[in-house]
Amino acid sequence: MSGNIDNLLHETRRFAPSQSFQASAVATADLYERAADDRPAFWGEQSRELLYWHTPFTTTLNWSNPPFAQWFEDGELNVAYNCLDRHVLAGNGDRIALYWEGEPGDSATYTYAELTAEVKKAATVLLSLGISRGDRVAIYLPMIPEAVISMLAVARIGAIHSVVFGGFSAESLRARIDDAQAKLVITADGGWRKGKVSSLKPAVDDSLTIGGEENPSTVEHVLVVKRGGNDVAWVDGRDLWWHDQIAEAETEHEAQPFPAETPLFILYTSGTTGKPKGILHTSGGYLTQAAFTHKNVFDLHPETDVYWSTADVGWITGHTYVVYGPLANGATQVIYEGTPDSPHTGRWWEIIEKYGVTILYAAPTAIRTFMKLGRHIPDEFDLTSLRLLGSVGEPINPEAWVWYRDVIGGGTTPVVDTWWQTETGGIMISALPGVTTLKPGSAQVALPGIHIEVLDDRGEPVGKNSGGLLVVAEPWPAMLRGIWGDPDRFIETYWSTFDGKYFAGDGARLDRDGDVWLLGRVDDVMNVSGHRLSTAEIESSLVSHPRVAEAAVVGASDETTGQAVVAFVIVRADEGGEVVVTADDPSVDTSALAAELRGHVASQIGAIARPRQVFIVAELPKTRSGKIMRRLLRDVAEGREIGDTTTLADTQVMSIISGTVG
Ligand code: WTA
Numbered sequence: 001m002s003g004n005i006d007n008l009l010h011e012t013r014r015f016a017p018s019q020s021f022q023a024s025a026v027a028t029a030d031l032y033e034r035a036a037d038d039r040p041a042f043w044g045e046q047s048r049e050l051l052y053w054h055t056p057f058t059t060t061l062n063w064s065n066p067p068f069a070q071w072f073e074d075g076e077l078n079v080a081y082n083c084l085d086r087h088v089l090a091g092n093g094d095r096i097a098l099y100w101e102g103e104p105g106d107s108a109t110y111t112y113a114e115l116t117a118e119v120k121k122a123a124t125v126l127l128s129l130g131i132s133r134g135d136r137v138a139i140y141l142p143m144i145p146e147a148v149i150s151m152l153a154v155a156r157i158g159a160i161h162s163v164v165f166g167g168f169s170a171e172s173l174r175a176r177i178d179d180a181q182a183k184l185v186i187t188a189d190g191g192w193r194k195g196k197v198s199s200l201k202p203a204v205d206d207s208l209t210i211g212g213e214e215n216p217s218t219v220e221h222v223l224v225v226k227r228g229g230n231d232v233a234w235v236d237g238r239d240l241w242w243h244d245q246i247a248e249a250e251t252e253h254e255a256q257p258f259p260a261e262t263p264l265f266i267l268y269t270s271g272t273t274g275k276p277k278g279i280l281h282t283s284g285g286y287l288t289q290a291a292f293t294h295k296n297v298f299d300l301h302p303e304t305d306v307y308w309s310t311a312d313v314g315w316i317t318g319h320t321y322v323v324y325g326p327l328a329n330g331a332t333q334v335i336y337e338g339t340p341d342s343p344h345t346g347r348w349w350e351i352i353e354k355y356g357v358t359i360l361y362a363a364p365t366a367i368r369t370f371m372k373l374g375r376h377i378p379d380e381f382d383l384t385s386l387r388l389l390g391s392v393g394e395p396i397n398p399e400a401w402v403w404y405r406d407v408i409g410g411g412t413t414p415v416v417d418t419w420w421q422t423e424t425g426g427i428m429i430s431a432l433p434g435v436t437t438l439k440p441g442s443a444q445v446a447l448p449g450i451h452i453e454v455l456d457d458r459g460e461p462v463g464k465n466s467g468g469l470l471v472v473a474e475p476w477p478a479m480l481r482g483i484w485g486d487p488d489r490f491i492e493t494y495w496s497t498f499d500g501k502y503f504a505g506d507g508a509r510l511d512r513d514g515d516v517w518l519l520g521r522v523d524d525v526m527n528v529s530g531h532r533l534s535t536a537e538i539e540s541s542l543v544s545h546p547r548v549a550e551a552a553v554v555g556a557s558d559e560t561t562g563q564a565v566v567a568f569v570i571v572r573a574d575e576g577g578e579v580v581v582t583a584d585d586p587s588v589d590t591s592a593l594a595a596e597l598r599g600h601v602a603s604q605i606g607a608i609a610r611p612r613q614v615f616i617v618a619e620l621p622k623t624r625s626g627k628i629m630r631r632l633l634r635d636v637a638e639g640r641e642i643g644d645t646t647t648l649a650d651t652q653v654m655s656i657i658s659g660t661v662g
Pocket of ligand 1 (some may be wrong): 269396418419422505506531
């Protein structure tokens with residue numbers, strides 16, 4: 001998509017806020033000026049207004065030891081109390097917090113009072129299992145209310161959650177359990193996906209036995225929610241049913257205040273090496289930005305809106321814009337267990353009609369998929385309740401943006417394209433509805449209180465009408481506080497490119513108005529359907545297969561998913577054999593082997609990492625110093641003419657590869 005930037009910049013459609021929207025808009029233009037005067041003071045003001053502090057803070061930002069920021073450090077709060085109890089105490093206990101919709105069509109609702117009661121019970125269960133402040137709890141659940149309840153229960157007692165997306169494999173789960181040294185795993189027997197029960201507990205069982213008795217895990221208990229109804233194996237003493245524990249739980253639990261910098265969660269994300277990074281977020285600053293952005297970017301009117309983010313809790317969007325932002329703001333929201341096409345392709349639109357959803361936050365890849373399926377599907381449903389649409393996870397092309405507004409938003413709703421990352425914790429760049437004149441395809445402007453720059457290689461701002469690297473030039477409240485257990489990697493990864501500034505890994509261009517257009521990753525991180533994957537992680541999975549001698553993975557552009565994983569591998573004649581096979585060797589069934597390797601990656605990392613294509617090749621293009629030239633492989637994968645090959649050690653190699661692939 002980045003290749004089309006010149007076309008994008010010719011996009012001239014503009015959508016000014018309507019008067020009626022403006023009349024009741026939450027965000028106002030003066031926020032920018034107020035923030036610019038003194039950013040930390042602005043965040044302090046927002047924090048006091050949006051959150052309840054048991055002990056008010058007297059300082060805002062402490063940046064005396066960069067890049068290790070402390071926000072509101074002498075204040076104390078309880079994150080779960082902010083998301084639950086205080087709404088009940090304010091008289092809003094009867095307001096719906098969650099409308100949960102299961103994939104098969106079963107459903108449940110939780111008011112704020114009910115959700116608070118459930119979280120209190122879950123918190124006392126955690127305490128009775130010996131979980132205390134600072135302990136890590138892995139959560140491996142489908143999109144069911146217990147996912148939200150578990151996260152809040154962990155937060156309530158000052159422990160740290162590490163949610164692992166249910167699509168990850170047993171091995172990926174174990175790597176995350178080990179890295180964080182989790183004492184407890186909360187999982188389910190299974191959940192509904194694509195019309196059937198997809199099991200989860202067996203993956204937990206497998207993950208905990210990886211490496212045998214010599215490799216015991218730190219996990220003491222596995223708490224299992226009954227959802228799928230599938231049979232599961234049981235380890236007595238270790239495994240416990242959630243419903244049994246909850247039935248016996250203490251019902252009262254008073255939330256204790258914790259210092260603002262108390263760790264709240266670790267969320268693993270792919271980086272440029274094979275090992276995922278445990279991104280660490282803390283409490284007060286994170287919750288401040290979560291609440292501020294959720295309120296202002298989504299124009300939240302908590303008394304009347306029904307908000308729906310389609311993200312899974314396994315990703316950062318599910319943390320900030322399903323759990324913490326909406327609940328801190330006392331919003332009513334929908335959560336949905338399943339996939340958009342089960343049992344039919346109108347499932348999302350049916351849910352919007354059923355609950356009268358007013359605000360929808362979704363990913364471009366889904367929007368492009370619906371666009372392909374055609375407007376007759378959403379047209380069958382009443383979507384007139386919608387008044388605001390959001391997009392996240394990857395650049396949204398102007399065509400998809402306009403389709404989203406016209407077909408889903410009835411031609412009237414603002415569409416906010418929100419740029420941010422697991423590391424930033426909350427939205428950083430987005431239009432403010434009611435304030436900003438919208439430009440399809442551009443994420444537009446830094447939010448009030450956020451300082452974004454686009455720099456050239458020397459660290460100089462590029463100015464309008466030019467492209468460069470996107471950085472955050474000043475600390476912000478929801479910023480990551482580190483990589484779990486690896487401060488050096490934290491500094492090296494984010495803070496060493498430009499002194500004192502956070503380098504996000506994305507390229508961006510400023511148009512002639514100074515609005516930001518995202519150009520995608522500039523490193524070896526791919527973005528497939530809005531999910532981050534590392535080329536190195538998939539390569540190391542491929543070479544762990546006994547037949548693979550060498551592998552190179554690229555993200556090739558894909559019309560629907562943004563990017564797709566394409567692998568080029570050199571294979572051996574037999575397991576461990578030295579003889580390398582050429583692509584046209586008749587003794588090897590290359591298509592069967594390619595299928596096997598695709599499956600191998602899916603089982604090692606998870607189905608989201610399964611390569612779209614695996615090409616068996618005889619050589620990989622390398623520079624004289626041995627670095628694989630992924631740029632050339634991307635040319636092949638995208639069916640383009642091969643670019644400049646003069647720095648290749650062997651200039652013949654590309655014609656051999658294109659011969660094989662083409
Ligand atoms: C990409 C997801 C363009 C970007 C919240 C970033 C986007 C990565 C946008 C972070 C957007 C996210 N426009 N690109 N609106 N939003 N990205 O950590 O490359 O899963 O670096 O966080 O997604 O992905 P992550």
